[in-house]
Amino acid sequence: MPLLENGHPVEDTWRYAVEGEALGAGDVIVPFDRLSEGLGRAEGRLGVILPNSESVSVLKEALPKLAVIVVTFPIFRDGRAFSQARALREHLHFTGEVRASGHILPDQYEFLIRCGVNTVEVSGNTDMAAWERALHHFTIATQPSPVLDEKPTGFGLRRFLATP
Amino acid sequence: MSTETMTRAEAAPAVLPVGRYGYDQVDRTFLRERIEQFRDQVNRRIAGDLTEEEFKPLRLMNGLYLQLHAYMLRVAVPYGTLGSKQVRALARIAREFDKGYGHFTTRQNIQFNWIKLEDTVAALEVLAEADMHAIQTSGNCIRNITSDEFAGAAKDELLDPRVHAEILRQWSTLHPEFTFLPRKFKFAISGSPHDRVVARFHDIGLIARPGPHGRPVFEVFVGGGLGRTPLVGVSLRDDLPEEDLLAYMEAILRVYNAHGRRDNIYKARIKILVQALGTDEFRRQVEEEFAAMDRARYRIEPALVEAIKARFGAPDFAPEGNAAAVLAEDRRRDVRFDAWVRTNTHEHKAPGYISLVVSLKPAGGIPGDATAEQLDLLADLADEFSFGELRVTHLQNVVLGHVRQDQLHTVWQRLSQAGLGTANVNFITDIVACPGLDYCALANARSIPIAQKLSSRFADLELQREIGDLRINISGCINACGHHHAAHLGILGVDKRGQEAFQITLGGSGEEDASIGQILGPAMAEDETVDAVARLIDLYLVRRENGERFLDTYRRVGTAAFKDVVYAPA
Ligand code: HEM
Ligand code: SF4
Secondary structure, X not given: OOEEEXXXXXXXXXXXXXXXXXXXXXXXXXXXXXXXXXXOOOOOOEEXXXXXXXXXXXXXXXXXXXXXXXXXEOOXXXXXXXXXXXXXXXXXXXXXXXXXXXXXXXXXHHHHHHOOOOEEEOOOOOOHHHHHHHOOOOOEEOOOOOOOOOEEOOOOOOEEOOOO | OHHHOOOHHHHOOOOOOEOOEOOOHHHHHXXXXXXXXXXXXXXXXXXXXXXXXXXXXXXXXXXXXXXXOOEXXXXXXXXHEEEHHHHHHHHHHHHHHXXXXXXEOOOOOEEEEEEXXXXXXXXXXXXXXXXXXXXXXXXXXXXXXXXXXXXXXXXXXXXOOHXXXXXXXXXXXXXXXXXXXXXXXXXXXXXXXXOOOOHHHOXXXXXXXXXXXXXXXXXXXXXXXXXXXXXXXXXXXXXXXXXXXXXXXXXXXXXXXXXXXXXXXXXXXXXXXXXXXXXXXXXXXXXXXXXXXXXXXXOOOHHHHHHHHOOEEOOOOOOOOOHHXXXXXXXXXXXXXXXXXXXXXXXXXXOOEEXXXXXXXXXXXXXXXXXXXXXXXXXXXXXXXXXXXXXXXXXXXXXXXXEEHHHHHHHXXXXXXXXXXXXXXXXXXXXXXXOHHHOOXXXXXXOHHHHHHHHHHOOOHHXXXXXXXXXEEEEOOOOOOOOHXXXXXXXXXXXXXXXXXXXXXXXXXXXXXXXXXXXXXXXXXXXXXXXXXXXXXXXXXXXXXXXXXXXXXXXXXXXXXXXXXXXXXX
């Protein structure tokens, strides 16, 4: 599954834990219910999938040991993960990779970034150009992002968006 | 981009629009970008890159519905305020892309019922030329923010709420966190203690008043709503300082986004969450989020409010002179004019001025409909007599906010010549009705024909004056777009074994004494319903005591007597 960063495909060096198999060595992303197993592992970096029904506070203890947190969209209309991503940055001050996965539309890309997501898993047959365009549709936002330092335009709530 | 360094003076147009925020190049660029995004979405849909399921919420967030016969485009009227140029753009859309009509709605927007998909982008371009759009007039996001139709004009107003409505509009437009909520989300804001915005029936209702240090404070109502579970909103707090307005709104929406039901569309509104948690627990969760926020990032500094306010044109009121005396004389000379002034005007805070309500409810008419010609006339009148500004009311009428009292007679004559001079505001024929089965894909029954029949039945103005204030609202299904629950006399269209039928509710109010109408009994056919309403009115006229409104009599007398005349006619 291609991974996008700043509108471009990047190499994904992480693998997902396989159900019923040991985690092994290397960088691995575990489901939430295998978090303690992952934390107990001696080597390799750790990522976790945060179910969109959980509060981000469940990751508080584990946070220093996490390099990736995956927020999930079972369906693109379910916007809980936007709030989760924002809370990971704003409340937990998480500085690692926040990755979005699941059913996501290019039209949501800018929102994800402005909530603090930095990588997005997209499906293999997706039109990459649409994602690239999505990042450039808007040069202006009409509210401050709680997690990015966007530059005010002079007055009002409007912000110039950083173009990557 | 040069706008980055542009000073406010450079950005300010020569003349700012009165009563609403004046766009500059930055705002216009944003709208153009939005149109290009929508064009791209339409193209991707046509190319098959977007499924209809994926396209639907995207087009809805651009106000485009697929209705029974055609696409319907809902245009946003932020806080209900329009400029004359904008009204002419709406007239043009009515002419070029619709069948010559626009329909004003209960959320202060305007809808066009006969738009072709392939014309939509062109229509959006016409709107954009007039600094208008259809963003977030539908979809599971924060919808158009409604406000008082007499904002900035009413004598009883403590604070013009439109500046804060504009702040909320900007903040909520394509908000990254709140554009895919569990369900639609509706705000209303007022700066008057007299609730003319139905604040208590909104997801969030805000009542502003001046606070200490000269900055506004807000009472925050949450979890009101109509639809299949009508509920009066609860007051979450009474003293929200202006600087925390956005922080607190974000806190509420975050709790809702995280915990609102997504498994059942009928239980997805915030009102259900507030009920499920209880007000205290809901408030606790909001306060917890609020306390955890980095509030400095959200703070609205007075300077920001003032900067936005500075982009609102203010009317330059002329001295009072003898305007009031002229009006008094005009009223003495012309009885019909006098009757109209009594019903269709509202006291203005500036001496010598008055606000007038243009009734879009002529006898037998379709509530809220305006023709392209009427829209053009309204634009002309706004230019000549009301600083180029007019407002849409949630009761589907139009308001000219600031008319000189000595010019009122002239304005009334011009309105009357165009069939817009009906003296029935707040009377029994000032009916609110949703589009119903004539247009709406969700309807069980037609709302418009029964509204027309009632309007014709009670057309006699003498009789209407005798009956006095009486609010009838009609919805074509339980979704309650016509606010029937909040009506003194509500009518709900239902499906009775494949036949259109109507239920009557009594005793609702959308104002500060907010209450939900009680269902009187089984549904009836259209004509029976009209007859039943007539009997209800007769009973009221017999039973009322000194100056009581219909609602007062109903509340005093109780349901039983009213039920008897409807179901056991003598
Ligand atoms: C013509 C197409 C329309 C459709 C398909 C539609 C759909 C709906 C639905 C499904 C609901 C129930 C929402 C819920 O309770 O969660 C609803 C409620 C409502 N709609 Fe509409 N509607 C339409 C037209 C209108 C119009 C013209 C207005 C006026 C602007 C309007 C205003 C409202 C209001 C005020 C409510 C009650 C909201 C509440 O519960 O607080 N709708 N509509
Ligand atoms: S109340 Fe029902 S019939 Fe009327 S507009 Fe709303 S959804 Fe349609």
